[in-house]
Amino acid sequence: MLPTAIQPILTRIERIPIYNTLEMRVGEVGPGRFEVTIPRRQNYDGIFESLHGGILMTLADSTAAFAILTLTGPDERMTTTDMNIRFLAPCLTDATARARVIKFGRTLCPCAVDVVDAQEKLVAVAQVTYMRLGNGGPGRHNGA
Numbered sequence: 001m002l003p004t005a006i007q008p009i010l011t012r013i014e015r016i017p018i019y020n021t022l023e024m025r026v027g028e029v030g031p032g033r034f035e036v037t038i039p040r041r042q043n044y045d046g047i048f049e050s051l052h053g054g055i056l057m058t059l060a061d062s063t064a065a066f067a068i069l070t071l072t073g074p075d076e077r078m079t080t081t082d083m084n085i086r087f088l089a090p091c092l093t094d095a096t097a098r099a100r101v102i103k104f105g106r107t108l109c110p111c112a113v114d115v116v117d118a119q120e121k122l123v124a125v126a127q128v129t130y131m132r133l134g135n136g137g138p139g140r141h142n143g144a
Helices: 003-013 017-021 053-072
Strands: 023-031 032-039 076-087 095-101 108-117 122-135
Touching: 003 023, 017 108, 023 053, 023 095, 032 108, 053 076, 053 095, 053 108, 053 122, 076 108
Parallel strands: none
Antiparallel strands: 023 032, 032 095, 076 122, 095 108, 108 122
């Protein structure tokens, strides 16, 4: 996507509290695709001193939403309808999620998300489905 086309989406997602809480950094972006990296912090660890699975799920969920916004624009309201994730390996480094929209439907948008560590090792795969709720108009943003 052209930098001017992505800017309204970046402005939108930078206002989402979890974006700042997890210190998300945007990577490659294209139509129906989005990449986000979060740093590995000890306070994000689970019981086994690796990135907590819930944090990885949040990363995958948010990145999927951002991928959909590349097709709808920043004002689309949506909600997660279902999500599954398979953890393949512990994540001991920064984590990067790469989401792609599988099908851009009128109502439902399933997405596939790969989560890799800093060495590009696949640590989780997720599938997330969002329901499109329409354009809420200015000031009606209620989360990702």
